[in-house]
Amino acid sequence: MSAASNVDSVLDQQLLLQLGARLRHARVKRGLTTIQLAQQARISRMTLSAVEAGAPSPTMGSYLRVMGVLGVSQDLALVASDTLQGTAAQRTDRKVSSNTVVVPVSTGDARHELQDLQSLMLHEEAVRLLKKKPELIQQALDTLERWRSAGDPHSRFLWDEWSVILHRRAWRRALSLTRRSKELRQASPLATILPVEVRQRVLEQVGQAGQRAATR
Template identity: 55%
Template sequence: MTNSEHMVVLERQLLLQLGDRLKRLRKAQGISTVDMAERAGISRTTLGAVEAGDPGPSIGTYLRVMSILGIGGELALLAGDTLQPGPAGSAAARSRRARPVVQVRVSTDTSQHQLQDLQSLVLHEEAVRMVRADPSLLHQVQKTLERWLRAGPSRSSGLWKEWQDILAHGRWRKALGRTRRAQELRQASPLTTVLPDTMRKRILAQVGDLKRGVTLGDVDSGEVP
């Protein structure tokens, strides 16, 4: 599998790990959500999205929260000139000091539940991107949902009716969160029926890689393995 094929699931899991870490650090430092949101100049809803590893907030929002928690410098190092080669003939280029090496170990909880939820989340995010780009796919999903509802009463009927509202109004966040209700919605979802088999298999393979753990950054070359 190539590096680019890894990135859909890797990027999502990196954000989830970052959000979890920020939440733990905030609690460890005794900072309430109200205080943190005020100090970062964001709403509590946005802070909740950051701590959930949501891709919606900007990188600047993540950086403000990190800075308040005292770890903003770690990302500043990654973005700074210290990781770039110095101009030819400069003191930086002549320096014999080893350049900084940054490695990130990305993995997920090995429990079956956590793996399935990550897989489901990524599949749904990809499906949302597809239906946003192609309205005919949205119509296809709605037709599938109508067929399910016509089949008669089911334990999932209530969730399917909620999906009717999500599809009609584009309320994707209701199904893309990390709440129990969002997880239940994904379990009864018609949305992923539009995904090509090749995309589904690729995402499943990426989740399998995460189960084993993936290291970003190489000691010798600085490249993604």
């Protein structure tokens, strides 16, 4: 797989994460609960949770139903139009209907999204390595024990959960896009088992993705 295709994949993940965050923000801004939005969109709350997390598992139809209820589905038409080829000023000047929910995203938000994406990619690489070399699980467990002995007591609950994940090989809990999984990745021992070249490759890919996204 070429470097370019890897970066495209990173951009796809970043765009999904951003879309999910925007839809969640739009729901909250409209005063809708997850139950109400799921019912109106005719999807399950679990599917809605995945949509708002920017997960790739929900179908395109699920995303469209949520966008339709929130009144932002007209923005999707831009993807298939020539408007995207115009300048940023032209896009800003386009007429926005009264139903459109405008959700501004700051530079800090974008940086945070890239950090989340970088952490997720590092953990995907680590899990892939652990599946090939299960003996590295003990190395991660040893790291947890050292952290417990000298680390921040506030992270102990996360480390305890990591111990369960490693013993049960419950990798999905580490790779999910839920808030809890993001918290787990912030207190994760998995980065310690990755070779330097793998970490560097991921950092370069995310850095290139951020540069390309900034120019769009």
